[in-house]
Amino acid sequence: MNPSAISLVNVSKRYGPKEIIKNISFEVMPGEILGFLGPNGAGKTTTIKMIAGTTTATSGTVSVKGLDMSTQQELGAKKIGYLPEHPPLYDVFQVKGYLHFIARAKKVPKKRVKQSLDQVISACKLEKVTKSEIYKLSKGYRQRLGLAQALIGDPEVLLLDEPTSGLDPGQIQETRDVIKQCGVKQSVLLSTHILTEVTLLCARVAIINEGKLLAIDTPSGLRQASEQSNRVSLLVSGNVENLKIALKEIDDIQKVDVFKQDKDKVLIVCHLNSNNDTENIIAKLATEKTKLYQLERHGPTLENVFLQYIKKGKNSKEKK
């Protein structure tokens, strides 16, 4: 049996003539937080909807804990906590009444309802508003209530579609803490635009654009696989021309750029093929008798990697 919590195999989704999702496959393992990255309209929400069972795949198999979501949706739904892009709230309800309805609908045993409600209210910091009508809540509270309903019943799989949108920095931090805690025993698929969030929370990242899965790896793996080179920048003065020639002799350096900073200082940027040739650069600096003011290493950021994948996807489409 497949041990994965979520599994998508050759999944496509078509709305009329338009193919929204194009043959994607990936897995989320138990206890893993997978970040789902992509620009607006990339197909993130549609993919999450297919996993939640609110829409069905045109072809391929979507399964949650081994249950096929197109034929065993009701059974699969018991294992899922789902926070859609817009928190699904009933404005006329009070916060506690709404959570109580969700607990009943999720078939939480009567004895455990109170405990379950107290847990999610505390985890999502909703204590102050339990008796408020939902229409009176601020956007931040609405988002947290949406997350609370997803957490009810201790689901094994959490599907979170932009859970921190509309929250202030303090609330974002609290929500991230909740997600991090969930990721210890639950499997989380986290769709977000915030790349820092992915770096902080996710063990692996999937990048999707125009319905195609472009990459899936750990954040560091993506950075390493990136074509964008590592850079070392040096702020120096002295015999710069000689230093430039000497640096170019180092095998690992692809390119050297020189930028004049002020009267005698110059910024030299070396583009490296790998991560580990800083020692050679320092050795050249010593031999060329230049004065070093600053040395900085720059690796490709996740933002750069993400943009690079998106750009690559677009270029290959244009070539076709």
Next chain:
Amino acid sequence: MNGLLAIYSKELITYFRSPIAYFLISSFLVGTGYFYIYNVFSTGTATMEMTFRDMAFLLMVLTPVLTMRIFSGEYSGKTMELLIALPISTWQIVIGKYLGAVTILLIMTAATFVNLIPMFLYGNPHITNIISGYLGFILLGMASISIGQLYSALTKNQIVAALLTLPTLLGFWWVGHLQNMQTNLFFRELLGYLAFSFHYGDLIRGLLRSEAIAYYILVSMTSLILTTNYIKWRR
């Protein structure tokens, strides 16, 4: 069953935490009271037959208001996705919501029992006719709600749902009038059989025919099955 009950109680809370239930019940009572006074006191006859007929007309007008939000409200409030993602089957969602609206109908109906007090105090009405009439009214209401619910599932615009429900219900009421234009016996009978008013007329006169009861149940079931299948297909 738990899921069905959860949906049912959610529906009732939604009706009573918004002005809909109060508006419907009060409008219905004011209308029924007016027709009752006009039909009973001004004519001096202790019969509910005419009042039942007028109540049916009121029902046709108010049903779209009762049913328009059932699914359209879920679509526009973006909560339908939540309902489908919950471990509840589609038929439980449909039946739970349907029973919520039927409960409002029953409350509306029960509130008119007050009209019977003076009738029994000062007159000698046929109790079987009244029971049969009320049964007919509830069956008519259940069929009308199921049609309204179907239209509500078809569109996310509540006004459109209401505007489609009203002419459909009136069409079902008046379709019997087309009988006069038909020379073919089969079509004459079919048009009569399809009319809400044809079966309702029997029931309010005290003719408790199984054919009439079966007709309303059939209409309700057909609409509910269509609604369930439409929502499943929509996924």
